[in-house]
Amino acid sequence: METKFLCDAMLARLARYLRAGGYDTALADSASADREVLRQAAVEGRWLITADRKIIEHKAARGRVVMLPHGSLDAQAEVLGKHFAMDWTGRAFSRCLLDNAPLSPVSEQAMDRVPLDVRQSGEAVMQCPSCQRIYWQGSHYRRMMGRLRRWQGAEK
Numbered sequence: 001m002e003t004k005f006l007c008d009a010m011l012a013r014l015a016r017y018l019r020a021g022g023y024d025t026a027l028a029d030s031a032s033a034d035r036e037v038l039r040q041a042a043v044e045g046r047w048l049i050t051a052d053r054k055i056i057e058h059k060a061a062r063g064r065v066v067m068l069p070h071g072s073l074d075a076q077a078e079v080l081g082k083h084f085a086m087d088w089t090g091r092a093f094s095r096c097l098l099d100n101a102p103l104s105p106v107s108e109q110a111m112d113r114v115p116l117d118v119r120q121s122g123e124a125v126m127q128c129p130s131c132q133r134i135y136w137q138g139s140h141y142r143r144m145m146g147r148l149r150r151w152q153g154a155e156k
């Protein structure tokens with residue numbers, strides 16, 4: 001079964017990278033109590049990813065929560081790699097970084113919002129069916145992809 005994640009509200013940045021890696025990743029509402037977050041993880045069949053020690057003390061956390069260190073994304077990715085057979089690059093940029101929706105090829109109408117040089121390059125341009133954001137391989141993409149490749153290299 002596909003590994004799915006729920007990041008606690010403090011791990012929004014990591015959640016973006018998990019989505020960039022193609023993982024189905026929800027982000028907990030910062031207003032939710034620990035108990036509600038654990039319930040969401042159970043109902044949606046997700047691993048709860050957290051840096052909050054308190055949450056582990058809940059009974060419902062057993063077999064459902066992975067603790068990450070505070071701080072650096074690289075250190076967090078390394079710990080994830082110890083728990084899961086992470087594939088950071090195999091499905092990279094197949095989900096919206098903002099809302100987790102699977103991307104589709106860009107619609108004809110939305111092509112107007114894509115810079116001309118990108119359109120002419122013939123590269124794949126994707127669009128989020130939920131928020132309509134458009135994705136192509138710009139500098140932001142390359143920076144994130146560089147990091148995903150590095151993490152993937154460390155998985156070996």
Ligand SMILES: [Zn+2]
Binds near residue numbers: 096098131132
């Ligand atoms: Zn979106």
